[in-house]
Amino acid sequence: MEEVGGSGQKKLLSSKVLIIGTGGLGSPAALYLAAAGVGTIGIIDNDRVDLTNLQRQIIHHTDDIGKEKVNSARDKIRAINPDVTVQTYKTRATSKNISEIIRRYDFVIDGTDNFPAKFLVNDACYFEQVPFSHAGVLRFFGQLMTILPGESTCYRCVFHSPPPAGVVPSCSQAGVLGALAGVIGSLQATEAIKYLLGAGDLLTNTLLTYDALKMEFRKIRLNRNPNCPLCGRNPQITELRDEQQSVCDSKTK
Amino acid sequence: MSIRQLIVNGNDVKCDDGLTVSQLLIDQKAKMPEMVSVELNGQILRRNDFATTALKEEDGVEFLYFMGGGRGIN
Numbered sequence: 351m352e353e354v355g356g357s358g359q360k361k362l363l364s365s366k367v368l369i370i371g372t373g374g375l376g377s378p379a380a381l382y383l384a385a386a387g388v389g390t391i392g393i394i395d396n397d398r399v400d401l402t403n404l405q406r407q408i409i410h411h412t413d414d415i416g417k418e419k420v421n422s423a424r425d426k427i428r429a430i431n432p433d434v435t436v437q438t439y440k441t442r443a444t445s446k447n448i449s450e451i452i453r454r455y456d457f458v459i460d461g462t463d464n465f466p467a468k469f470l471v472n473d474a475c476y477f478e479q480v481p482f483s484h485a486g487v488l489r490f491f492g493q494l495m496t497i498l499p500g501e502s503t504c505y506r507c508v509f510h511s512p513p514p515a516g517v518v519p520s521c522s523q524a525g526v527l528g529a530l531a532g533v534i535g536s537l538q539a540t541e542a543i544k545y546l547l548g549a550g551d552l553l554t555n556t557l558l559t560y561d562a563l564k565m566e567f568r569k570i571r572l573n574r575n576p577n578c579p580l581c582g583r584n585p586q587i588t589e590l591r592d593e594q595q596s597v598c599d600s601k602t603k
Numbered sequence: 604m605s606i607r608q609l610i611v612n613g614n615d616v617k618c619d620d621g622l623t624v625s626q627l628l629i630d631q632k633a634k635m636p637e638m639v640s641v642e643l644n645g646q647i648l649r650r651n652d653f654a655t656t657a658l659k660e661e662d663g664v665e666f667l668y669f670m671g672g673g674r675g676i677n
Binding site: 462463464465468485486487488491492493507508509510513514557568570571572573575577 | 637
């Protein structure tokens with residue numbers, strides 16, 4: 351492809367992408383980054399593969415049940431592309447450890463499934479000045495945006511802080527269509543590759559929303575928020591924090 | 604009361620003159636309105652201002668929802 355070429359492929363090989371969470375979003379993202387030849391892929395995940403994961407976490411297979419997710423993911427990445435160096439972090443990302451991991455990478459993919467983690471990733475990428483792809487999925491809906499810290503609209507510009515405890519739908523009710531997570535996670539990989547190559551227009555200052563039932567994509571323009579507590583005119587958040595867990599979250603990545 | 608034409612989440616919506624953002628969230632049956640972020644004409648509105656911000660003709664409103672993740676469905 352014109353936008354890639356030999357030099358582009360070399361760029362990808364020398365690039366490092368971190369995926370936080372090898373779940374519904376992280377799985378397809380990791381597979382496509384491996385296939386694209388991104389030279390170093392880091393994965394953070396503290397969980398083991400469970401039967402209930404398999405309907406959407408497609409990097410994990412039935413034979414992997416019980417295995418640590420970082421190992422399961424590493425094996426499939428290497429099976430697709432043995433040239434990829436996989437760096438695994440079997441841990442939960444917290445305010446104590448996330449910064450030193452993030453700063454080793456060129457781009458971060460948020461594959462977390464809970465709100466406190468999403469705010470942590472946003473804040474950590476801001477302080478470390480590492481671009482990242484934010485995304486979330488729920489039932490038949492998904493959304494994503496690309497954030498260039500200090501330059502484009504961040505997650506807190508839009509969502510300020512985690513939702514109040516008890517208001518979030520319970521995890522067993524929420525659910526998500528597996529294929530939908532596949533779409534959004536693949537889009538996250540696309541954004542990562544575009545960033546690394548300097549190709550096309552990134553999804554900055556824009557929320558892409560997907561309604562799988564109506565089969566509609568929308569792009570919502572989101573300007574930076576001067577009142578943002580992180581990147582606004584008068585920042586109130588000047589260091590990382592572990593936001594309070596909301597009621598339904600049983601696991602964090 | 605006169606009627607205003609708004610664009611809500613990309614769709615044309617008619618509402619009464621002076622309708623506030625809080626009322627619009629209820630009218631439009633926004634799920635969990637206390638969790639929705641609202642963008643009005645390209646700017647994110649402070650939650651404290653929802654009840655006092657009256658909508659005008661041709662205002663563009665977007666409801667933005669938290670989306671985290673969830674357990675699988677079969």
